[in-house]
Structure formats: structure tokens, C-alpha cells
Amino acid sequence: MPRGARFRAPTAGLLILRNGPYGTGPRDIRMPHHATDILRRRLVQGALGLTASLALPGRLRAWLPDRAPDGAGAAPPDRYAPVVARFPHILHGGDWNPDQWLHEPAVIEQDFALMEKAGCNTFSVGIFAWGRLEPAEGRFEFGWLDEVLDGLARRGWNALLATPSGAKPRWMSEEYEEVRRIDAQGRREPHGSRHNHCFTSPVYRDKVRIINTRLAERYKTHPALAGWHISNEYSGTCYCSFCLAAFRAWLRSRYATLDALNAAYWSAFWSQTFQWWDQIDPRESPMDALSLDWQRFTTHQTVDFMRHEIAPLKAATPHLPVTTNMMGTFGGLDYWRFTEISDRMSWDAYPQLRDWRAAVGLAMTHDMYRTMKGGLPFILMESTPSNTNWQQTPSLKQPGQHRQEMLLAIGHGADATMYFQWRKGRGAFEKMHGAVVDHEGSDRTRVFQDVAAHGALLRTLDAVVGTTVRPEVALVHDWEVRWALGFTQGPRRGPGEWGAPYDKEYVPTLVDHYRPFWKLGISVDAIESLSPFDRYRLIVAPMLFMLKPGVVERLKAFVTGGGTLVLTYLSGVVNETGLVHRGGLPGSGLRELAGVWAEEVDSLPPDAPRRITAVPGNALGLIGEHPVRDYCERVHAEGASVLATCAAGFFAGMPVLTVNRVGAGRVYYLAARPAEDALHDQVVAGLARTVRLTRNLDVDLPEGVTVQSRSGGGRTFLFLHNCTDRELSIDLGVTRLTDVTDGTVLAGLAHLPPFMSRVVEIS
Ligand code: GAL
Numbered sequence: 216m217p218r219g220a221r222f223r224a225p226t227a228g229l230l231i232l233r234n235g236p237y238g239t240g241p242r243d244i245r246m247p248h249h250a251t252d253i254l255r256r257r258l259v260q261g262a263l264g265l266t267a268s269l270a271l272p273g274r275l276r277a278w279l280p281d282r283a284p285d286g287a288g289a290a291p292p293d294r295y296a297p298v299v300a301r302f303p304h305i306l307h308g309g310d311w312n313p314d315q316w317l318h319e320p321a322v323i324e325q326d327f328a329l330m331e332k333a334g335c336n337t338f339s340v341g342i343f344a345w346g347r348l349e350p351a352e353g354r355f356e357f358g359w360l361d362e363v364l365d366g367l368a369r370r371g372w373n374a375l376l377a378t379p380s381g382a383k384p385r386w387m388s389e390e391y392e393e394v395r396r397i398d399a400q401g402r403r404e405p406h407g408s409r410h411n412h413c414f415t416s417p418v419y420r421d422k423v424r425i426i427n428t429r430l431a432e433r434y435k436t437h438p439a440l441a442g443w444h445i446s447n448e449y450s451g452t453c454y455c456s457f458c459l460a461a462f463r464a465w466l467r468s469r470y471a472t473l474d475a476l477n478a479a480y481w482s483a484f485w486s487q488t489f490q491w492w493d494q495i496d497p498r499e500s501p502m503d504a505l506s507l508d509w510q511r512f513t514t515h516q517t518v519d520f521m522r523h524e525i526a527p528l529k530a531a532t533p534h535l536p537v538t539t540n541m542m543g544t545f546g547g548l549d550y551w552r553f554t555e556i557s558d559r560m561s562w563d564a565y566p567q568l569r570d571w572r573a574a575v576g577l578a579m580t581h582d583m584y585r586t587m588k589g590g591l592p593f594i595l596m597e598s599t600p601s602n603t604n605w606q607q608t609p610s611l612k613q614p615g616q617h618r619q620e621m622l623l624a625i626g627h628g629a630d631a632t633m634y635f636q637w638r639k640g641r642g643a644f645e646k647m648h649g650a651v652v653d654h655e656g657s658d659r660t661r662v663f664q665d666v667a668a669h670g671a672l673l674r675t676l677d678a679v680v681g682t683t684v685r686p687e688v689a690l691v692h693d694w695e696v697r698w699a700l701g702f703t704q705g706p707r708r709g710p711g712e713w714g715a716p717y718d719k720e721y722v723p724t725l726v727d728h729y730r731p732f733w734k735l736g737i738s739v740d741a742i743e744s745l746s747p748f749d750r751y752r753l754i755v756a757p758m759l760f761m762l763k764p765g766v767v768e769r770l771k772a773f774v775t776g777g778g779t780l781v782l783t784y785l786s787g788v789v790n791e792t793g794l795v796h797r798g799g800l801p802g803s804g805l806r807e808l809a810g811v812w813a814e815e816v817d818s819l820p821p822d823a824p825r826r827i828t829a830v831p832g833n834a835l836g837l838i839g840e841h842p843v844r845d846y847c848e849r850v851h852a853e854g855a856s857v858l859a860t861c862a863a864g865f866f867a868g869m870p871v872l873t874v875n876r877v878g879a880g881r882v883y884y885l886a887a888r889p890a891e892d893a894l895h896d897q898v899v900a901g902l903a904r905t906v907r908l909t910r911n912l913d914v915d916l917p918e919g920v921t922v923q924s925r926s927g928g929g930r931t932f933l934f935l936h937n938c939t940d941r942e943l944s945i946d947l948g949v950t951r952l953t954d955v956t957d958g959t960v961l962a963g964l965a966h967l968p969p970f971m972s973r974v975v976e977i978s
Contacts, residue, residue: 291589291590291683291685293927293928294681294682294683294927294928295590295591295592295681295682295683295927296681297630297680297681298441298442298536298559298592298594298630298631299337299373299441299442299536300534302336302373302441303677303680304336304673304674304677304680305625305629305630305631305632305673305676305677305679305680306336306337306373306594306630306631306632306633307333307334307335307336307337307631307632307633307669307670307673308330308335308336308337308338308339308372308373308633308634308637309335309338309339309597309600309633309634309635309636309637309651310338310339310342310597310633310634310635310636310637311326311338311339311340311636311637311638312340312342312343312344312636312637312638312640313326313340313359313363314341314343314344314347314359315640316638317347317359322638323362323363323366325656326637326638326652327366327370329651329652329658329663330370330372330637331370332658332663332667333651333658333663333666333667333670334666334667334669334670334671334673334674335372335637335651335666335670336371336372336373337372337373337374337375337441337631337633338367338372338373338374338375338637339374339375339376339377339444339596339633340360340363340364340374340375340376340377341360341376341377341379341430342377342379342381342444342447343379343381343382343409343447344360344377344379345379345380345382345383345384345426346382346384346385347359348360348379348426348429348430349384349426350384350386351386352386352387352390355429357429357433364376364434364437364439364440365439367439368437368438368439372439373439373441373442374437374439374440374441375441375442375443375444375538376430376434376440376442376443376444377443377444377445377446377447378423378426378427378430378443378444378445378446378524378528379426379446380412380419380423380426380446380524381409381410381446381447381448382408382409382410383406383412383419383422385406387419387422388405388406389406391416391418391419391422393413393416393417393418393419393455393457394412394413394416394418394419394422395407395411395412395413396411396412396413396451396452396453396454396455397413397453397454397455397458398454399454399498401454408644409447410447410448410449410450410451411451413453413455413457413458414453414458414516414517414519414520415453415455415457415458415461415516415520416455416457417457420520420523423523423524424523424526424527427524427527427528428527428531430528431527431528431530431531431532432531435531435532440532440535441535442535442536442537442538442558442559443525443528443532443535443536443537443538444538444539444540444596445521445524445525445537445538445539446521446524446539447539447540448540448541448542448563449517449520449521449539449541449548450542450545450547450548451547452509452513452547454497454498458516459496461512461516462495462497462509462512463492463493463495465512465515465516466492466495466508466512467492469508473489473490473491473492476489476495477489479504479792479794480502480504480505480792481502481504481793481794482502484501484502485501487500487501487502497509497512502793503699503702503703503704503793504792504793504794506698506702507695507698507699507702507792507793508792510547510549510694510695510698511549511695513547513548514548514549514552514694515552517548518552518553518556521539521553521556522556525537525556536558536559537556537557537558538557538558538559538560538561538594538596539553539557539561540561540562540563540594540596540597541553541560541561541562541563541584542562542563543562543563543564543580544580544583544692544722546694546697546698546701548694549694549695550587550694551587551693551694551743551745554587554588557588559588559591559592559593559594560584560585560587560588560591560593560594561584561593561594561595561596561631562580562584562593562594562595562596563596563597563598563635564577564580564581564595564597564598564624565597565598565599565603565606566620567606567609567610568612568616568619568620568938568970569610570919570938570939570940571918571919571920571938571939572730574623574921574936574938575726575729575730575733576722576723576726577623578623578627578729578733578921578923579690579692579725579726579729579733579739579741580741581593581595581623581624581627581628581629582627582628582686582738582739582740582741583692583741584628585627585628585683585684585740586689586740586741586742586746590628590683590684590685591683592628592629592630592680592681592682592683593628593629593630593631594629594630594631594633595621595624595629595631595632595633596631596633597633597634597635598620598621598624598632598633598634598635599634599635599648599649600617600634600649600650600651600662600665600666601649601650601662602648602649603648603649604645604647604648604649605648609649612662612665613940613969613970614970615968615969615970615971615972616970617662617665617666617668617669618665618668618669618672618970618972619936619938619970619971619972621669622934622936622972622974623934623936623938623972625676625679625925625934625974626923626924626925626934626936626972626974627923628683628684628925630679630680630681632669632673634650634651634666635648636648636649636650636651637650637651637652638650638651638652639652639653639654641654649662650662651663651666672956675955675956675957676955676956676974678928678930678932678955679925679932679974681927681928682925682926682927682928682930682932683925683926683927684738684923684924684925684926685750685926686737686738686739686740686751687737687738687751687752687753687906687908687909688732688737688738688739688740688751688752688753688754688755688908689739689740689741689742689746689748689751689753689754689755690725690728690729690739690740690741690742690754690755690756690757691741691742691743691744691754691755691756691757691759692722692725692741692742692743693743693744693745693759693761693763694743695744695761695763695791696721696744696758696759696760696761697721697722699760699761699789699793700717700718700719700721700758700760700761700785701717701718701719701721702717702793703717703760703788703789703793704717705717706785706816706818706846707818707845707846719758719760719785720845721757721758724757724758724783724888725741725757727757727889727892727895728755728757728781728895729741730892730895731892731895731896731898731899731900732899733921734896734916734918734921735899735900735903735910735916736910736911736912736916736921736922736923737903737908737909737910737911738911738923738924742754744756744759744762744763744766745763745766748769748770748772748773748778749772749773749776749778751773751778752777752778752779752906752908753778753779753780753781753902753906753908754770754773754778754779754780754781755780755781756770756780756781756782756783756786757781757783758783758784758785758786759782759783759786759787759801759805760785760786760787760788760789761788761789761790761791761793762787762789762790762791762796762802762803762805763791764791767787767803767804767805767808768804770805770808771804771808771877773880774808774877774878774880774881774882775877775878775879775880776878776879776880777878777879777880778880779880779881779882779883779902779905779906780808780880780881780882780883781882781883781885781898781902782801782805782809782882782883782884782885783884783885783886783888784813784816784846784847784848784885784886784887784888785816785846786800786801786805786809786884787800787801787802787803787805787806788800788801788802790803799812799813799814800812800813801813801884806853808875808877808882809855809873809875809882809884810852810853810854810855810873810875810877810882810884811850811851811852811853811855811870811873811875811884811886812850812851812853813848813849813850813886814848814849814850814851815848815849816846816847816848816849817846817847817848817849817866818845818846819843819844819845819846819847821844823843823844823847824863824864825842825843825847825861825862825863825864825866825887826840826841826842826843826861826862826863827840827841827842827843827859827860827861827862827871827872827887827889827894828840828841828859828860828861828862829858829859829897830857830858830859830860833858833859834856834858834874834901834905835858835872835874835897835898835901835902835905836897836900836901836904837858837859837872837894837897837898837901838897839893840862841889841890841891841893841894842889842890842891843871843887843888843889843890844888844889844890845888846887846888847861847866847871847886847887847888848886848887849866849869850869850870850871850873850884850886851869851870852870852873854875855870855873855874855875855882855884856873856874856875857870857872857873858872858873858874858883859871859872861887870886871885871886871887872884872885872886872898873886881905883898883902885898910922911923911924911933912933912935912950913950914945914946914947914948914950915945915946916945917943917944917945918939919937919938919939919941919943920935920936920937920938920939920943920945920967921935921936921938922934922935922936923936930976931976931977932955932974932975932976933952933974933975933976933977934972934973934974935952935967935971935972935973935974935975936971936972937967937968937969937970937971937972938970939969939970940969940970941969942966942967942968942969943966943967944964944965944966944967945964945965945967946963946964946965947961947962947963947964947965950962950977951977951978952965952973952975952976952977952978953975953976953978954973954974954975955974955975955976956973956974959973960978961973961975
């Protein structure tokens with residue numbers, strides 16, 4: 216099938232969300248590698264899987280987690296166990312596809328020798344190998360996999376054995392058409408390439424159960440088996456009769472009656488009222504609540520599919536961890552809903568670290584994967600050792616950048632640095648994708664040497680394994696909030712990237728709020744709005760557009776108890792089905808909490824002269840005038856003190872930044888989107904002073920340098936990164952630092968070469 220042949224414009228009523236794992240703007244939006252992937256990564260989906268319903272008086276049943284998020288309530292551990300219990304080292308390796316080389320066993324033998332030289336120890340195997348494992352229905356061939364696992368075991372290494380559901384064998388597509396998805400236009404998709412199976416199809420589920428059971432039973436006592444790599448990058452959605460029926464059943468369990476659903480959807484609009492459940496079709500709707508529920512359902516169904524995949528594995532190997540590799544801040548699934556069934560979180564990061572700003576979005580995403588399991592170290596499951604073959608201009612890594620990219624991940628909590636891919640294949644779609652072993656085939660390449668140097672470095676970092684960070688600051692990154700923002704038409708069209716016309720730049724906005732903390736070297740957790748708040752001193756919740764049930768009450772308790780909360784424009788606008796709160800915004804009690812009324816929101820053209828002016832002598836120490844972009848609200852202070860006002864037009868003099876004292880805490884409200892770093896930097900510097908936040912290293916850092924931290928076992932490791940291509944210096948004053956990897960002592964004016972990352976302890 217020619218590239219692009221399967222790409223179709225989105226159906227009306229569906230929002231297609233852009234895929235930006237790093238959230239650093241269009242240049243960093245990840246370009247998926249072929250049309251099927253484009254489609255799967257763009258289709259909307261979602262769910263409140265893993266939830267229980269609570270009856271709330273006078274409204275539809277609200278959905279909340281049926282247990283506290285990980286770690287909530289219990290004292291978090293000082294140091295966690297390694298990913299692989301018997302292997303107390305940082306894992307190093309990646310996706311290995313010996314199934315593509317069965318015709319050349321010598322290559323596989325050579326791989327083992329090269330792995331040794333590269334300091335690798337862990338490989339994901341069998342990810343797309345269903346065709347090799349079950350070449351015909353019911354005929355299984357495990358001999359080759361036996362040899363691969365035996366080879367790993369002989370060397371004391373680890374296999375993250377994959378379930379092969381990410382790519383189905385051709386015989387299955389032919390024999391059982393129901394395993395192939397139905398697209399938004401109602402057409403049965405062809406066999407295609409990968410990541411395109413129906414998550415509801417009983418046949419597919421049965422075939423997955425059989426192959427997963429076979430794998431689990433065969434290898435459950437194999438010494439190489441260290442964990443399960445469940446499928447690959449789950450994504451996409453299907454409109455077959457099984458999926459639509461499951462969706463309607465899910466809606467029934469959520470709303471109980473059609474009247475409740477109609478009310479929640481505001482379906483009198485354009486005569487949309489549903490008379491029968493079977494009329495509900497997520498593809499055609501001017502009701503954003505329906506699109507939102509389809510997102511939730513798709514997450515629910517994907518989680519359910521993953522649970523189905525895991526069942527036979529846990530039956531055979533209850534002691535082994537299961538994980539599935541995710542795609543950063545991918546818009547199509549609410550990854551928070553996967554945390555309970557994943558023993559570890561893992562994700563695939565393909566940053567282009569051309570300048571330090573790209574490192575910031577990456578850092579925020581790493582933080583989220585650590586936060587998702589309450590601080591448990593995560594797995595960097597894929598990264599490229601060189602370049603990709605699907606970005607617009609995939610740059611090679613400059614000297615130092617590979618080490619830096621790996622230490623960035625570890626510094627934010629990764630206990631595994633893994634690659635896609637170990638060896639370049641000779642043909643097909645990914646033959647030009649970077650790999651540890653090039654077509655040249657030896658250990659002499661620059662890339663191989665970089666990888667081997669990282670492997671050697673890891674031998675000095677065993678003490679880092681299991682350590683973590685307990686930040687005082689949390690940033691709210693909530694998929695449902697993002698979906699609600701994206702499905703709501705207005706108050707302006709977004710940049711429209713990836714067919715998301717109502718996109719409000721949610722993830723890039725989060726990065727804007729995260730960046731000042733990164734610059735100061737202050738650690739941050741990235742939570743969702745259902746996460747526990749009480750472990751933080753400062754919570755920043757940009758564009759908290761949708762308020763899930765209970766969130767306002769919990770925020771109130773947080774602030775009253777002494778916490779500091781930062782809210783922005785477009786907060787508290789809708790409830791969980793997208794109905795706008797009446798009684799003035801920010802709604803549902805946020806107006807009282809923030810002490811402001813946001814009467815109107817203006818949508819700004821690019822040249823709008825609107826500016827933010829600091830009020831002289833304001834409590835945050837803000838100075839100067841700052842440009843704004845996109846949004847500016849007309850806000851009235853209702854008890855809050857004004858720290859900055861608007862400087863132009865009929866908004867002149869109106870509050871733009873306010874603070875309201877509530878109990879022992881404070882609520883800040885920022886009514887416009889700053890166009891530049893300066894205001895964000897000043898606000899966070901002011902907050903850091905007011906809230907007395909701890910910097911990881913108490914020295915001034917030049918732009919492009921950050922310090923992250925991991926502690927445990929009585930030690931604190933600082934990760935010092937110069938993410939620029941220039942040599943920079945830090946004045947350490949009286950502080951002396953010792954590099955734990957090579958013993959270098961840093962004192963006085965410490966020089967950091969371009970792209971230098973160090974792991975240090977205060978001596
Ligand atoms: C990932 C995928 C891998 C490989 C890689 C290329 O999204 O999981 O199988 O395709 O991209 O960068």
C-alpha cells in the first residue's frame with residue numbers, strides 16, 4: 216500500500232488530536248512513520264477505565280478511581296526495588312528482532328558478541344513476531360525463540376518478552392475479518408501493517424489469549440525471562456459492531472438512562488435528542504460530550520484489552536513485572552488509566568535535542584512517567600541511539616548528546632535506557648532507522664562507540680537504581696481536561712495542527728509553566744487532577760478547563776491547609792460532560808477560591824498590543840511589561856489582590872495576575888497567556904521565594920543548564936546538564952561536587968562543556 220493511501224480527513228464531529236510527545240511546539244511534534252500510524256495516532260479515543268461509579272445527588276453518576284493513586288496514604292519508600300529483582304543495575308539494551316534474521320544464524324551469534332561489547336544486558340524480543348511464532352493457525356514454532364532466550368540467559372541477561380499483538384499474522388486477517396478494524400467511514404480496513412486490530416473482537420481476544428498463554432507456559436521458568444513487554448504502543452480505534460455495542464453498553468453503565476445521557480449531552484441542540492441507545496454513533500455529533508465519551512471509552516476498551524493480555528501472563532508468572540510502552544503525551548489515550556495494571560510505566564522518547572528548550576518538554580514527560588506510579592522509576596523503553604527515519608529532518612546526535620539524552624532520562628527517574636533498535640534490518644520500513652548496529656555490522660561506528668560508552672558509564676551508577684525524587688511542586692497534566700478543551704469549539708481556533716481545530720495548545724502551555732522550574736533546578740511531579748494533592752506545597756494547574764467531580768473540594772482543602780495553587784485563564788469552565796458552569800467563571804466554587812470573576816475571554820490576533828504590567832511593589836517582585844498572546848480574560852478582583860494589570864486597550868487597568876489568601880494558603884490567577892518566558896520566570900522565581908521551594912543545588916544556573924535530583928539509600932545524586940552547544944560555567948561558591956562516574960571534583964567556577972551531563976554528589 217502506498218504511503219499516505221490510508222490517510223483520511225477526520226469525520227465531522229471528531230476531534231483529531233495531535234501527537235506531541237514532548238509538547239515543545241510544532242517542530243517537535245512527532246511525525247508518525249506511515250499512513251496507518253498517522254491514522255492510529257490521530258484518532259480520538261479515551262475512557263475512565265478502572266473506575267467505580269458513585270451516586271451523586273441530582274446529576275449523572277460521577278466516576279472516580281476506585282482506589283487511591285499509587286502510594287497515596289502509605290509512606291512512600293526511600294528506595295525502590297530494581298526493575299528486575301535479581302538484577303540491581305540500570306537496564307540497557309532495546310528492541311531486538313532476531314526473528315528477521317532466522318535465515319542467517321551467524322548474525323544472531325554476532326549480535327551476542329556485540330551486545331557484550333556495548334555493555335547491554337536487556338532486550339525486548341518478539342514484539343512483532345507473531346508471524347514467526349504461529350506461522351499458520353494453531354501451528355506454533357518456538358524453537359528460534361528458545362535459542363534467543365537461552366543465549367541471553369547464558370550471559371546472565373534479561374528478556375522483556377513481548378506479547379505479539381501489535382502486528383497480527385496475515386492468515387488471521389484473511390480467515391477472520393472481524394480482527395480488522397472498521398474505519399470512521401464504515402469500511403473494513405485491509406490487513407495493513409501493524410497496530411490496527413480491533414480491541415473488542417472476540418476472535419482477536421481469543422487468539423491473543425492463546426498465544427500469550429503459550430508464551431507464558433513455555434517460558435515461565437526460563438532464567439532470561441525478566442518481565443513482559445505488553446504489545447506495542449497501543450493506539451487507535453474501531454467502529455465495528457462489537458465496538459459500537461460495547462460503547463453503548465459502557466454508556467448505559469455510566470448514565471443508566473437515556474434521559475440522563477441526553478441531559479448530560481445537551482442533546483436538544485440541533486434536534487440531536489437520542490430516542491434509542493442504538494442511535495448513538497460517535498462519528499457524527501455536534502455534541503462534544505459524545506466525542507469526549509468516545510475518547511474515554513476507547514481508553515477503557517484498550518485498558519480492558521491490556522488486562523485481557525496480562526491475565527495469562529500473571530497466572531503463570533505472578534512475580535514478573537508487566538509494562539506497555541507508551542508514546543509520551545500522545546493525545547489518543549488517557550495513560551493515567553493504565554497505571555493500575557502496569558507494574559512499571561515505560562515510554563518511547565525520540566527527542567530532537569537541538570537546543571535546550573527541547574530538553575524541557577522531554578524532562579516534563581519523563582517526570583510524568585515517574586509520577587504516574589508515585590515516584591517508582593520508569594523504563595525508557597525506546598529511544599534512538601542515532602536518528603530516526605520518520606522525523607522531518609532527523610538529525611544525528613552530536614558528540615556528547617547520546618550520553619546526555621540517556622542521563623536526562625535517568626536523572627528524572629528512569630532505571631532503564633533502551634533503544635529502538637538493536638540492529639538495522641536490511642529491508643522494509645525501518646531499514647534506515649538508527650540502530651546500535653549499523654548495516655556496516657561492526658563495533659567501529661561512532662554510534663556503537665557512544666552506546667558502549669554509555670554501557671560502561673552505567674556500571675558506575677548501580678547506587679542510583681531505585682532512588683527517586685519527592686518534589687514539592689506538581690503540575691497538572693490531565694488528558695480529560697485536554698480533550699474537553701480540544702472538543703470545545705471556541706473561544707478561538709487553535710493552530711489546527713494535526714486536524715485539531717479547537718486545540719488550545721494544552722501541552723505546550725504546560726511546558727511553558729514547567730520551564731521556569733527546570734531553569735531553577737526545582738523538581739516537579741506531573742500529576743492528573745485525580746492525583747493526591749496533599750504531598751505538594753505548590754500546585755500549578757494551567758487551563759483546568761474541566762472540573763472532574765471532587766476536584767474543587769480537594770483543591771479547597773489543599774489551599775486551606777496551606778498549599779499554594781496557580782490557576783490560569785480558561786479554568787473551571789465545564790463539568791465532566793462539557794456543560795458550562797453557570798454563575799460566573801471560573802465555576803463550581805473556583806471563583807470564590809481564586810477571588811476573581813472572569814467575565815469575558817478575548818481571543819487575540821497575533822499583533823494584539825495587549826500587555827501585562829506589574830503593579831509596583833507587588834508581592835511576587837514582578838517588574839516590567841510583558842506581551843501576551845492568544846487569550847486574555849476581563850477579570851474582576853473579588854477579594855483577590857492584584858499583582859499585575861493589563862496595559863492596553865479597553866482592558867487597561869484590569870487585573871491579569873491576582874492572589875487570594877484562603878485559610879493558610881494562596882490562590883494565584885493568571886488571566887492571560889504570556890507570550891515570552893520572562894513573565895513565567897518572574898512568577899516562578901517569586902513563588903519559589905514565597906513558598907520557600909528547595910532548589911536541587913543552591914547556585915545560580917545559566918540558561919540551558921538544569922540540576923535534577925534522585926535520592927535514596929542515604930545518598931542524593933544530582934544530575935547536572937548543560938543542554939546547550941556552548942561551554943557554560945557555574946559558580947559553585949563554597950560547594951564542592953564529586954562526579955560519581957569518574958571522581959572528577961567540581962569546585963569554584965565549574966566549567967560544563969557543550970552537552971555535558973554529570974552525575975554528582977555534594978562532597
Ligand atoms: C516506535 C515503535 C517502534 C519503532 C519506532 C521507530 O513508535 O514502537 O516499533 O517503529 O517507533 O522510531
